[in-house]
Amino acid sequence: MSIHVKLFLTALKNLAERQWTVRWPEERRDYSPAVRGFIVNDRAVCISCQLCEAVCPAKAIKFHLEQDGKRYPGIDWGRCILCGYCVDACPTGSLRHTPQVEITWRSLSTYKFPREMDPDAVSVEAGGRSLL
Amino acid sequence: MTEWPFNQRVGSTFFIDAEEKLLEGRRGMVLVVGPQHPGSGHMRLFVVLDGDLITEVVPDPGFVHRGVEKLAENRPYWTLIPLVEKASIMDSANITYPVVLALERALGLEPPPRAKYLRVLMAELSRVRTHLYDMALLGIFLGHSTAFMWSFAIQDLYAEVFAKITGARTTISYAVPGGVRRDIKPSHVELVEKLLAKTEAKLRDFKTLFLDNPVTRARLEGVGTLDAKAVAELGVVGPFARASGVRYDVRKVHPYDAYGELDFEIAVEKAGDAMARTLVRWREIYTSIDIARQILKSLPESDVIDQALLFKNPEYRREGISGVLGVYTYIYPELGEYHGMAEASRGLTYVQLFTTSSQRLYRMRLVTPSWRNLRAMVEAMRGQRLADMPAVYMSFGYFPPEADR
């Protein structure tokens, strides 16, 4: 009998607990700047070494020729698993993650190798509600 | 009215034949549990029922078979890590452990001490998380939605910490041959300490409401009992073998990385029933928390990646190992056969690699614990009541993606 009373009291005590659910998109989870989010490429630093293409486990990266005569990586977001191997392989640090983890595209044609991997285009800030 | 695409008669004939075969000489009926069933997971169970008693269970796994072993063939060796961890995403730090160990043997790399400790830290946090995940599913299979929600909430703390340390919530791909991918900062040490403290605090109420609940105990005690002999014969591994009194843990028997230097006791129970299997994992959560605390206390100062790799990469200059992964494209494993073995959350995970003299593998064999426990799970269900089926199912922590690979 006493154990059942204890069970009820435990349950009632937790009525006052703060909700752990995060009401996305009004609230965001706390992602540090270190999170492996949307990948951007700084074209000024990129040396077109193609190491990122070589290490990619999902074969999601393809290089394409740009107007300036250099080749730059493009990511097939349908294949990318955000493992971050390309970022870790990049010898110059031109590829990097952004804290943007919600990645969606309007149509199939746009999410395959979008050319816009401009770091300035991503304006998502790190931080949010931490449960800890 | 459109016609049903498949021939109705053919389909049902197959099943009626199967039922007659299953029922051979038995009374009762065959209940098909799964694949579209709240209590089956990604598999199908043919349950032969005599009234309320289960006389036979025939599992039909393979619904989430993704061919990890086949995919691993003819594939650069470093891509195995993100590939293998998809088999068991909650347990990603542990399930990739044997792969990394085997690759290190093949490449002749030796991780520095700090990396060894960090890998073990991640493996233990991942173990806590997987046990909480399994506890959650056990809870919902017994009808206890609060146990489900609470464990899922607590395990989400681990996702948050993983995201802060490694960058990803579940598929962390943290350990790589020769070290780990990111070093941890002093703020991360505080973060993990806070995480462990909060886990312990929150698990107190969880224990009261779920494990000490008389209804839970009534549902789990004396259900699906397997003795040590049966467990040994069926090849059960991990906490599920230890629940029957089999004292076998790879972390103790063949200590890898930092486990030899850490002081911990493995949890062993005698009873061998569903409650014992749950309690072993419950005690392992606390063992893992203890190990994690030890690691945070005695974290050696060194690099986190093998110097041999660094030497090969003159570009290495920034924080972390940026650029190092590119080195894998220059180095080649020795031709041969290598193996790795680790204690994942659900038991022994074994990997065998057959390398060629290129970077591409000839073959990988991956033995996951859930697959080895499936047979025992089915044996334990026999003779129990229908309502015990989900309880035994989840007391084995059976995770179909891990078993099917």
Next chain:
Amino acid sequence: MMPFELSSDLVAALVFPGVLGILGFLVVAIWAERKLVARIQWRYGPLYVSKAIGGFLQPIADLVKLVFSELVLPRHTNRALFLSTPLALFIAEALPVAFIAAAPGLIIFYNPHGLAIAVVLWLLVAVFLVGMAWSEADKFTYIGAMREILLSAAYEIPLLLSLVAMLLLYGTADPYRVVELQNVWGVLLNPLAFLAFYISLVMSTTRFPFEIPEAEPEVVLGPYTEYGSTLFILSFGGTYVKLYAGALLGSVLFLGGWQPAVDTLSGALVTIAKMAALAFPLLILRAIYPRYRIDQALRFGWSKLLALSIAAVIFSIALRFAGVI
């Protein structure tokens, strides 16, 4: 005897405890259950439909959604039975309400043995449930129906005996007399009977530790598996109607009905408060217990619960002879 007015019993039939009360309770109870359980589980619960009032309109939104989903009548069943049993079930579960007084004059059908009739009608609900499950002709519903029968075998005797204990104390089953006689509430007079009644109520409404017929991991949804659309509302809402009837009966038998109020309106409000107090623990049970196995529930019903109810009857006889009431 209380005045028996035509107008007030029509109000009872239409508003409280009649049709509007039942349908209103459905909405409130489903919302309250989801909200309370969510709070215990560190969640928000229903929220996005009508955020200002805490997602109160969520059950109504669900209802609208279900009404607009296709009604599928399976071919392998007896379609007439399949369609009519949920209706019959819902009405059968609402029937006991008609014989219980919610306030002075607020009774749908007065009978001097009203409370006994209500309990007996309450026991008849399982008949429709089993008929429903049988007409569906599915293995899961079949097993669920069997479990329903077995569960009713576990709680019927204790429920009847706890009623006997209270009737012995009051000496009548008249819904008005019973309330008038409770200068001291029944729950204080015979707590054993209350406990036996309450646990039987949990079992008969298949609330959580005894939510065995609908056990999800084994039998999907038990007797309700095959139903969709509006028929699902009826079959799913049925247990809440039973809970409503049980709470009404419990507040009249054990909590002194509408006392201390004397007039109809305040009496009805007091009864509603007492029903809410009775239903609250039942609503949060979902967050506290997993479910028993059917054999454990049967054993429990035939050992501890039966002993409790027998003790309650003996206690009542002793009280009667001691001249307490």
Next chain:
Amino acid sequence: MIAFALFLVLLAIALGALVLVGYLLAPKSPHVAKERRFEAGNPPFGEVKRRLLMQYVGYIYMVTAIEASAGLMVVVALWRGVVSLDVALALATALALIAIYVVRYLEKVADVKKWS
């Protein structure tokens, strides 16, 4: 009586209207696949009503035996409104008999091996 009839009729009409409205308003696209029986996503598998949960028939037998006496007790309790000694004795005897029978046979009834 009028109120009772009204209560039943109103309830039936409300529920029937709900079903009818659903039937009229909801989209209808009947399909063989929707209307056939499925078991957890599989085609129907053998007979449905094959064998009762025989292990628990003992309980059903007990309840049929005892429920009648419990009903009699309700009648006795309502009989005269006062509990005289003979009524109390009769009730006590009946309860004692029930208790004795249940204690005597519960183990046997609960034993699964005996009933399967």
